[in-house]
Amino acid sequence: MNSQFANRLVSLRKERQMTQSDLAKALNKSRSTISGYEIEGKEPDYAALVAIAKFFGVTTDYLLGASDCPTHSEAVFINDTQNFKKHYESLPPLLKHTVAKMYDDFYLLLSRDMRLNNDERLDVYSEFFSVLRSNRAEIRKAIDSCGGQVTDPLLLSDLMALQNGLKNDVSALLDKLMQADIDTAFKVKKGEIGLSDKVAT
Structure with missing residues (x-):
């Protein structure tokens, strides 16, 4: 050793x-x-x-x-970043623009709260992406199970229930995000967050 x-x-x-x-x-x-x-x-x-x-x-x-x-997650992140770049480079120009804008928005959203060490908002973002990923996976799984032929009334009912569950989860997370925004505003007012950081809120 x-x-x-x-x-x-x-x-x-x-x-x-x-x-x-x-x-x-x-x-x-x-x-x-x-x-x-x-x-x-x-x-x-x-x-x-x-x-x-x-x-x-x-x-x-x-x-x-x-x-x-x-x-392990850091190693996966590095490998995924390389794969992401490869897939991005293979996109047609219009889709490249769409993905680049999405990535910029995502980066700006997180970087502001990373600079502030704003655990409340970062936790909400983490929960939001997790909920979106898992719920959308369930919806895709249900659609794939019938080969994309969504004609069964029971399946349609299940899909609507999954979609409504996703809406409710997202709505609850938006409420949590609003509360985190209010908490951050109070911290700015009380001087717990510096003036240089205020712009980032």
Whole structure:
């Protein structure tokens, strides 16, 4: 095992503002064991390595230096970004414009609240996209199950129920977003958000 493991273990521990004793207690190890990992080049066994990775929410590959992506989701994000670009480049010009505008709107929407660390609105956006994705998947699944021949009255009734459920979910999320906007406005008024950030709201 190379020094990358020791360096990353130290960095992860310090990010959590933990001492070696704190980490030892969390992992049910002795402080000297943690010190050995960090300073003396000692190697954890497989079970200990997995426990450390799970505790910090990173992959074992990241701990061992085999990957620079701390989590699987970051690796997936990078790969998906490359695939997204490939699919985008293959689109006709008109659709490229549509996707680019959509992406710009999405980026602007999230970047404002990322700058503000606005967890309320980011949580609502996350829930919105999750609801939209899952509900639309259910609707597509129902349509695909009949080969696109939507003539059965029971199926039509099911589709309408799914669509109405989606409308209700989206309406509830828009209400939550409005409440988050009001909460943000109060924070601006109370000075909890700086004037430079006010424009971003």
